[in-house]
Amino acid sequence: MSYFDPNKETMLIVDASPVGLAGLLTQNGKIIAYASRSLTDVETRYSQTEKEALAIVWAIEHFHLYLYGQSFTLVSDHQPLETIFNSPKAKTPARIERWRLRLQGYNFKVQYKPGKVNAADYLSRHPTPNTSIACKHSQLAEEYVRYLTDNAVPKAMTLNEIADSTQKDKDLQTVITALKSNRWDKYESNTLDTFSRLRYELTVVPVNDMEIILHDNRIVIPKDLQMRVIDLAHEGHQGIVRTKQLLREKVYFPGIDKLVEQTCKSCIPCLASTPKNVFEPLQMSEIPNNVWENLSMDFCGPFPNGYYVMVIIDEYSRYPVIETLTSLTAKSVIPLLDKTFSIFGIPKELKTDNGPPFNSGEFRNFADNMGFKHRKITPLWPRANAESERFMRTIGKAIRAAQTEHRSWKQEIHTFLRNYRATPHSTTNVSPAELLFGRKINTKNAEHFNK
Structure with missing residues (x-):
């Protein structure tokens, strides 16, 4: 066996017998990996064309990590499959059509070779019994990837x-x-x-x-x-x-x-995860006179499991506060605002868009009771709420990056906020935390306070 090289020509040889399926991954005639499995009771009653097509689907998905994003040749000893998979307009039974749709993300061509030269023939006739082994292998692989990503987090430095x-x-x-x-x-x-x-x-x-x-x-x-x-x-x-x-x-x-x-x-x-949107520059808004007087607020999402992110930005210090919630009703939003105001104090003005929670009588009563002015921006012009809109792009990128790395996005938000709050802002040249609290906050990088 040999190591996989993404720069070499890749070939996947498949076969189906009355009892099993097999796949052989090769490069330049050298075996990279091989696999087989038994047919289920239902699959044994498929037509031979369907069995051979199933072998293609199963083998490609089994070797997904090698084949996804890679051009490769698929070798089969069943000649009809050459037309079925190479011709987009080929008319096929519903089951095979569904399988074709499943494989649209892969770049391959089917090539016919007679059975007597098909190296996967023996494996398909002597398949691995159907047990939970394949499932366990998949689970172990996922756990290993999760272990690597968890341990890839850099530790704080002393x-x-x-x-x-x-x-x-x-x-x-x-x-x-x-x-x-x-x-x-x-x-x-x-x-x-x-x-x-x-x-x-x-x-x-x-x-x-x-x-x-x-x-x-x-x-x-x-x-x-x-x-x-x-x-x-x-x-x-x-x-x-x-x-x-x-x-x-x-x-x-x-x-x-x-x-x-x-x-x-x-x-x-x-x-x-970085967006490519570029807008014409707008006139800069006036900076408030003091911290936590003028706030901007908006929502980002939905994200996985139906969560939304509530974003509050202090327009003076650019200090962000984030809460997660599953509903955008006033009933869900008001307790989170109340919690934030209990920590940082009540602002003079809260700027929002015209979303559902802000148009309710319940929210108007909340603003009156708290004593802050609720200012709604021009409808259909989100850039009027520029601070929170810009920050939502930033937090959206952080969440997408966490998903790309298979990390918990809700946990990674805190990592992002810790660094964001400690980094000097391009407008103020001072970190948001220092402007709001009057001191710098510690990060995971070591720091020497007294020269």
Whole structure:
């Protein structure tokens, strides 16, 4: 057997006998994988054409991970299938037509070869008994993928870890020696040239029995931790600009911008979930005078299992609050607003669209009792509520990215919010959390507070 190579020509050989189905995945005549199964009692009563067609459907779906998105040749010893599957206009029985529709996502051509040269013939006549083994294999594969994705989450970084790694980094140890002796002319390297130009902004700080380097109040990260630092900042799948902003608040290393750009541009969940909509620029709204005075609110969804996301944005600090709910009635929305106002206080104005919960007498009474002004935007012009609309695109991307990575989107929202609230906003140049609370909040990246 050989390893699968997506760049090589792929061939799937299938066969059906009176007792079973078989499939053989090959590349350049070498076997990649093979499988077989017994026919059920009902399937044994299919016509031979239906059995052979079933072998095609079963084998392709069985080897889905190899074949999806790949052009391949399917070899069968049943000549009618060549016409049935290669001709879109072929008239077929309802059962085979349903199977053809199931396979529309695959790119393949059926090729006829006589049974005497069909390598899958023996397997179909000696199939694996129908047990729950296939189901267990599928379940194990899913559990393994889930295990990998769960363990792919980068862990928070500590100062001790950075200090330990700094101790093992030859370049940074040379920088520490040069800083202490103030003798830079003894050393020559591109890395040291960079640090030499920054020498008056660098400080060596003790951490337990080890040392780290600070560039102003930012930690200098050794090479073996640089990718992990970027992964931590990119949790929640913020874009290139916001990932850079979050990193610049806390850490430094030469080439940080280039590495962030490479990482974000190669992030598959980001590529799969970033919308391409581009609008003409509008006139910027006036920023309120204080935090939590003017709020924007909207809903995003529905998402899996019928959930919606309620988004509230403070227009001064750009601080977002998110709640999940399954109904958009005033009865469902009001308790969540009441909960939010009990934590952050009652605003002066709440701006929303003209959706169902906001047109009810119940919501008007709630606004009157709380004492805030409820302002509804121009109908059919969602960009009038720009702050919440823009944030909904951002949160929608984070949720789609979580689904792409097979993670719990409800859990990943918290990861996204933690980084979003700690990242300086492009309008204010200060993080939303710092504007609202008057202090910076901690993230999973290590931080040194006192220089």
